[in-house]
Amino acid sequence: MPPLNDRDIASSQSACGAPETSPAPASQHGQQQQPTRSWWRSIEEKSPTPEMLEQLGREFPEGADQLPDGEDRRTFIKLMGASMALAGIGVSGCRRWPESKIVPYAVRPSDRVPGKPVIYATATEYAGVGIGLLATSFDGRPIKLDGNGDTWMGRGVGTISQSRIIELYNPERSITALHKGAPSDDAAFTAWARERFDALKTRGGEGLAFLTEAFSGPSWADMKARLSKALPKATWTTWEPLSNDAALTGLATALGGARRLIPDYSLADVVVSFDDDFLNASPLSPRFTRDFAKTRRVKSKEAKTASLSRLYSFESTLSVTGMFADERFAVRTSTLPAVVATIAMDLKLFDGTPALATALAKLAAMFDAGKLDAGRQEALKRLVEDLRTSRGRGIITAGANQPPAVHALCAAMNDALGNTGATVRYVPALETPSLPAMRSLVEALNAGKVDTLMIIGGNPIYTAPVDLDFGAAMAKAANVIHHALEVNETSRHAACTWHLPAAHFLECWGDVRAWDHSVSIQQPLIYPLVPDAQNARSPIEVLALVAGGEVPLDGAAIVRRTHLADRTGAEAEAAWRRQLDRGVVPNSAVELESRPAVKLAAVASSLESCAVCIGSATAGMELVFFNDMKVFDGRFGSIGWLQELPDPVTKITWDNAALISPVTAKRFDLKKGDLVRLAAGGRFVEAAIWPVPGHADDSVSIALGYGRTDCGSSIAQGAGFNAYSIRSSNGMWVVADAGITRTGARYDLAHTQDHGVSEAIIPAVPHHGIQDRLPTLVRQGTLTEFREHPDFAKHRTHVTHRLSLWEESNLDGAAHRWAMSIDLGTCTGCSACVIACQAENNIPIVGKDQVARGRELHWIRIDRYFKGADMERPEGFAIAPVTCMQCENAPCEQVCPVAATVHDEEGLNNMVYNRCIGTRYCSNNCPYKVRRFNFFDYQRRVPVREQEGFMAVKPEYFVETGPELRLRMQFNPEVTVRMRGVMEKCTFCVQRIQAAKITAKNAWAKKGGLASGTSGYTIPDGMITTACQDACPAEAIIFGDLSDSKSRVSALHADDRSYQMLEELNTKTRVKYMARITNPVAEPSHGGGHHASAPANAGNEASPHTPEAPAKGGAA
């Protein structure tokens, strides 16, 4: 039995838990104690025996601290401690929380309260467009990105910019330098690079070529200038696969210099878009959407004099802009130049310039307006009239897939109509056309002129025009260095010598320029999540590394140098701080050019050549490439949120598809999901067919950026079909005479809407079912109708009685009555709200397989309907974001057997996750189907594309390990992470409501509470915003308190345009919609398409208070 050898009586009386420093044998203690005693406890002590001494040394009576089997308590605890520690190593994953290192502040920085979010202004860019952001950081973790209202882009920033928070935490992002494919580190690279670059420097940079993404920031420009000076013979190429080269060239032709178009949609009365999806596809769309929304708001109180802009859209592929348009023309992209010419002819603007008039006539002859149906012909006439009468208040814009001549012509038309200088302005372009630059780089590579190719960002192996064979050209360079956030096709290419992990924009310093050249500083929020030995660099730091020596290597120093130049001192420092704080550098935007002179002769000759080149393309099957609103050119393919976001038009997730009109599909006998072979210029790609009502006939379009084959991301890998593989330099956007052949194979596309109709034995049954109810669900009226009956929306349905099974409470006396208003008049369906909600509320992605099964978890969704009796040729479109309606009389609450969903006194329909057992009855009884069920532990699985394995569960499901845990750093700690088996749904961002209430209450209490003479705290209107509201570029979502009669939401709910969806069910929703007012050229006729015209008929025929409108309309 081991003696109690490491603790004496004295130490046992000392502070509990203090570490023992000097273990010593018990015998010594005994000997030390014994002689000093002048008193004793017993005779035995007086005449000590060894046993007695040992007993005296004990803390407890004999046996009390010993285990029966012979181990004493101390040994037991030691063993237990050791085994628990070992157990911790072995099963460290068997816990609910990921392992994390917590380093408390020794000294807390001022204003830093643990657990309280801090918001920083920062910025990002893609495709050379700077976007100012506000990043929310929770204890050092950035968790959410919002737009910075002080910047040019504004508060809503669209889906992509918000999603890029996931790029930061992407478990598969590159964290290791690769040397010829093998893992290496930064030290090895730096040593290698120093030698190379020093050698290059002695040759003035000869043989060095830079191939970069578009970077807009002044620091980049500054570094580039310095480097060009040091290495004058180095070449620079900017490659953006979706670069709008045509606009650059066309505007340069028309205006005599490279220009950027800056339209101000907020001033426009008439907007004509020629295949320009300005409301969704471009990085600038959020700003355009916000501007354009300003022209689409009407007030019911001023209905008599209400006015609305009118949007005409010509396009082949149905787009968000097209769905929003008042008048839409489905026209093949190749035919569009002729349409533009026809309109220009009809406008008679250029009759004074014979050369131009001739060119227009030649081009216009290729389009026969007589083939349009009567309605479109009328609309085309009105378009010309509108443009003519709205001088200075119109905007004509063309898309990237239109030839330069069309852009030039549009510039000339804008000028001739007086729009330039009013609604249309220009600034000098910072970008250069991508394709010629790429071409000359490939030539240089092939000529063996490039020894070292430095690729900063981008993925040219994947995105370069296929006919240039960039891979073969790249292989001719001795050294290729690829710097990117992710390992992609370019890094994996055999010719790639080095791959370097890049720093995410939230990890490094930088700066960006917005479209109007205004500068925002990119502040890092987090230390790079890349091992120190790998040293993730920002693009400017890479340039600094190449430059070596004389310039600072540190991004922060570079940015400071750019902005502060040689200014020093407190004042400069304070100004710098202010810039950082505000997120935008004052006075950095360039002045808008008012009216540059238009060179009509150049426009004429450009059109002349265009007429020649499109000549044959006006017939036959065309293939159109378009940029995807989710993955863009493919670079955001690894962001799961974006992959799972339903496309606003097709509602497809996780894939792209070959879009085609139903009529053409029928002609080729193609059905949804048929795999076809698209051929262009001797190359082909297989893609799945997806018929889209409203698509132009004889045209097939496919989004770029999908079909990744060899990228490091399991999310991007295998998503969709690679359209780049048939995109050549002479058909960057449109290919005439494309081939489309059936392969006989099928491909499953996961989509979130339009289920449950295709198997009907009588297809007209579900179709008419939809058309019958559409007028009441998504209420729309024309401007004329609105002027006559501002409250038309109230009479689209007939509510006679509202009986409830239960005693109802309308919560009238509540301190707050939270409510929301969604304006369908401005909502474009861009889906920014969906991503914002996902980011705010810890909503996981579920993967393609689960989406295909109908289990997507988005708390807000965008409903999209095609209107009209003809399933193939829709007469219109209806868009409605649908989220939890927070019904006062909620059907879900009545059926939950365990009271897991309950109402609070402020009118919120709360979901108590802890209480939910998952009977799913609430979802069945929810008429809006906005409740979402966790069929699996989606947060714990990493389900991407297929359900894997027999158990459909990865080992990580049970033992939490791996880099996937990093994704959880994005979690909003204010929102519960839901486990499997519970229902979830929109909460009106209850965490934000609570935070605001706490702040307001504290402020009130600080002022003295009741003693201050106020009866309670107040929350000013607008203090609480929901995540979807913040993200909405159209500002269509307004949240607030109905108890506050002055709140915006009170006014909106009282507006005549407001209505409740399915109000006949007596759900008494707290979300109300504002009916959409459209501005078509003509009132819908009574004859054609009785279903779509039903609402209009009903409103016109019936007096506003005749409540049988829908039935009558439906039967008309």
Added chain:
Amino acid sequence: MSAIDRGNLGFVQDDNTLETPGKRATLVLNMKSFGEVTHQVARVSEARKAPLAWYVAFVVSLGLCGFLGVCVTYLIFAGVGVWNLNNPVMWAFDITNFVFWVGIGHAGTLISAILFLFRQKWRTGINRFAEAMTIFAVICAGLFPGIHVGRVWLAYWLFPIPNSMELWPQFRSPLLWDVFAVGTYFTVSLVFWYVGLIPDLATLRDRAKGTIRQLGYGLFALGWRGSNRHWHRYEVAYLLLAALATPLVLSVHSVVSFDFAVSQLPGWHTTIFPPYFVAGAIFSGFAMVVTLAVPARQLFGLKDLITIRHLDNMNKIILVTGCMVGYAYSMEFFIAWYSAALYEKFAFVNRAFGQYWWAYAFMVSCNVITPQLFWFKALRTSIPAMFVLSLVVNVGMWFERFVIIVSSLANDFLPSSWGDYAPTWVEIGTMIGSFGLFGVLFLLFCRFLPMIAIAEVKATMPQGNPHWEGYGHGAGHAGAGAGGGHVSHAHSSGAGPTSIAGSALASPSPEAPLSPGGPNS
């Protein structure tokens, strides 16, 4: 003197389905004596070996039941996602099976309670195993709500258990009503069944040869001695339980239908549901009794006790309830049209012509058209025909629940959230497995418990009539057996029919002599 027209006793006629005005048809064929009846029923459990078919059926059922275990384990480990449920179809096979099994569970109590109160003597041949079927069907039904919830380990929160959180279930939810309705129904049915079993258990006990059997049956026979006092108490208890069970027959499926009717989903939100569900339940329950009775009487030699007349009667009920169900189907359509409610109209048109048209067509052909064949007596009394038709009705009634649940959910108010549904192998496996569970329980019952209420059957036999005068004196009654003496003894003692049955318990049978320690020894 011969007050009884012997020609009407049924001894000489095999066909007891003929209706002779003023005369009752015989319910036990071949002039059985009490002892023979006892023996015929009891020997099933006394035989050392069951028929080969029993073993085959048992192995198959056990296999399916094991597969049910696999499916349920997988479900619980992986999550409800292994079923193909989705938004909007949050319920499908799970609740379909639940309602289906609860419906099956209706016939037993209806036969034993309602027919008892209505003095329908023919119930005695089938009530025992119909009740057993009820118990087992409700067990199968109860399985599904238990496992279909997202967090199975918290399913007990459905019960009003006092707890420190002071949280109670939500009493407005029909799911909670289900818990009470099904729970009560199960309890009462079980007690009713067990009480009815007691005299027969005593018989088995008395006939038992092995100690285990004696102890086993003896334990559950609760010391039954067949005394007049016992019989008296028994009769009263049985009557009261029948009265208690009768409203439950109507209530349980009404409450189950509230799961749908109380919601506001078009296609569910219908006031016709309670009677319609009850009719459907009786319909499917009787079909299931026929499905089970046909092979059972064949296999265990019970054709004299479960006669064609019994089956004929049940087929008539199937015909009646089938017509009621058909009426309900058409009335749903009429009301949907008459209501002029947009969503209601669509729900029914879509049910017939939308994506689940095939299920609807299948359901109507099985449930409305097929039972009409029972208008023909030839089919009503044909064993193969009724077996096939009853199976068709069972399948049809399963589809009815599927159609109601899935087609209503799949296409509801907002077309944007419409969905479709197809089961995974786990769902199909769970459904088939539940038949395995049912099969195992039912086969065990057949093997070890009296399938037919021995005592009650005897009361319906001619000998049970106090005024019966024995097998008579004339020749031609070859079947006259040894039981006659006992009966006349009972008659002379002046006891009622139940006493006769009771004394019959003790009647020695040639094959199985009275065991020592019997009540009358």
